[in-house]
Amino acid sequence: MEATPPPLKNTGSKEDSDGGLGWLEALLGEWRSLTRLGAFILITLATAARRHRDNSEVMRPQVLGEIHRCGVRLLPIISFLGVILGVVFVGQTVSLMEQFGAGNFTGTFIVTVFLREMVPMIAGLLVLARVGTASVVELGTARALGEVEALEALGIDPIHYLVVPRVIGFAVAVVSLSAYLILISLGSGYLFAYARGLKASPIEFFTQIAGAMSALDFPLWVLKTLLFGALTGWVICYQGLARAMTLEEVGPATTRTVAVCVVGCLMIDALFITVYLLL
Numbered sequence: 001m002e003a004t005p006p007p008l009k010n011t012g013s014k015e016d017s018d019g020g021l022g023w024l025e026a027l028l029g030e031w032r033s034l035t036r037l038g039a040f041i042l043i044t045l046a047t048a049a050r051r052h053r054d055n056s057e058v059m060r061p062q063v064l065g066e067i068h069r070c071g072v073r074l075l076p077i078i079s080f081l082g083v084i085l086g087v088v089f090v091g092q093t094v095s096l097m098e099q100f101g102a103g104n105f106t107g108t109f110i111v112t113v114f115l116r117e118m119v120p121m122i123a124g125l126l127v128l129a130r131v132g133t134a135s136v137v138e139l140g141t142a143r144a145l146g147e148v149e150a151l152e153a154l155g156i157d158p159i160h161y162l163v164v165p166r167v168i169g170f171a172v173a174v175v176s177l178s179a180y181l182i183l184i185s186l187g188s189g190y191l192f193a194y195a196r197g198l199k200a201s202p203i204e205f206f207t208q209i210a211g212a213m214s215a216l217d218f219p220l221w222v223l224k225t226l227l228f229g230a231l232t233g234w235v236i237c238y239q240g241l242a243r244a245m246t247l248e249e250v251g252p253a254t255t256r257t258v259a260v261c262v263v264g265c266l267m268i269d270a271l272f273i274t275v276y277l278l279l
Contacts, residue, residue: 037260040238044167047159059165066169070131071176078126078177082184085122089114090189094205095196103200107212115182115213116221116276121265123178124228127170128261132236135166136257139240140250148241158241167233174229175222216279224272231264 090110097106139162142148148158190198190205200208239257 036242037235037238040242041234044159044163044234044237047157048164048167051157051160054160059160062161062165063168066165067172070127070169070173074126074130074173074177075180077130078123078181079184081122081126082181083188085118085181086185086188086190087192089118090185091192091196094189094193094198098193098198107208107210110186110209111212111217114185115209116217116224116272117269119178119181119185120174120221120225120228121269123181123225124174124232124265125262127174127177127229128232128258131173132170132232132257132261133254135236136240136254137250139237140245140253141247143241144245144247144250162241163233163237166237167230170233170236171226171229174232175225178221178225214279220272220275224268227268228265231268232261235260235264 093109094103094106097103097109148162151158151161186206186209190202198205235257239253239260245253
């Protein structure tokens with residue numbers, strides 16, 4: 001009589017169940033990170049409101065230094081980028097619309113696509129790439145080497161001394177650079193379109209763009225760019241300071257910062273698109 005073989009064990013059931021729940025664990029992890037970031041933002045706002053007059057002689061140079069690093073130092077590259085965008089996007093858009101008889105819609109198109117959407121996102125990503133990543137490395141290295149704990153031992157609040165100036169600096173820089181980028185792009189775009197046969201005068205060109213803007217466009221634009229810059233500053237400081245890390249973890253923290261900032265700015269942009277559609 002032949003012996004029956006033992007039943008095969010289902011060795012893959014545990015792995016399958018773990019894989020099925022992996023997405024849930026990842027979602028819960030992202031939710032916990034989001035709540036911790038929200039708590040960090042609230043702590044920063046409370047600290048800034050409570051201690052806005054403390055050590056003004058020390059904090060004012062810190063804030064001005066961050067504005068200079070995030071904004072003034074980027075003016076050359078913003079100027080170059082503005083000329084390129086003006087020629088490639090604004091100038092060619094104006095020329096093509098004039099050729100196809102749609103010149104009356106030029107102002108609406110530039111305001112909707114370029115001023116509202118492209119410029120704030122470009123300025124925010126440029127500040128993140130040029131200054132934000134270096135700030136994460138700087139803060140993460142200070143955290144790994146114990147310099148943050150040394151500040152606390154000296155009675156200095158790291159949130160007030162390290163976080164608040166960076167958030168203010170990034171917010172002011174993104175707003176200022178966005179406005180500067182608009183001026184350079186529109187000016188160079190008009191010159192390019194005029195060289196290609198545009199009949200409108202500069203006054204007519206800029207009047208058409210201004211006429212396509214509503215009364216809420218400017219305050220919403222300022223609020224949007226402020227949120228882009230402030231969110232970038234908060235995420236940078238959170239990733240660099242919120243938890244203890246080693247020097248080997250500074251690199252992954254920088255990568256996470258870029259990903260979170262890009263996703264966060266896209267979510268803010270989607271929120272403002274909804275607001276524009278409802279108005």
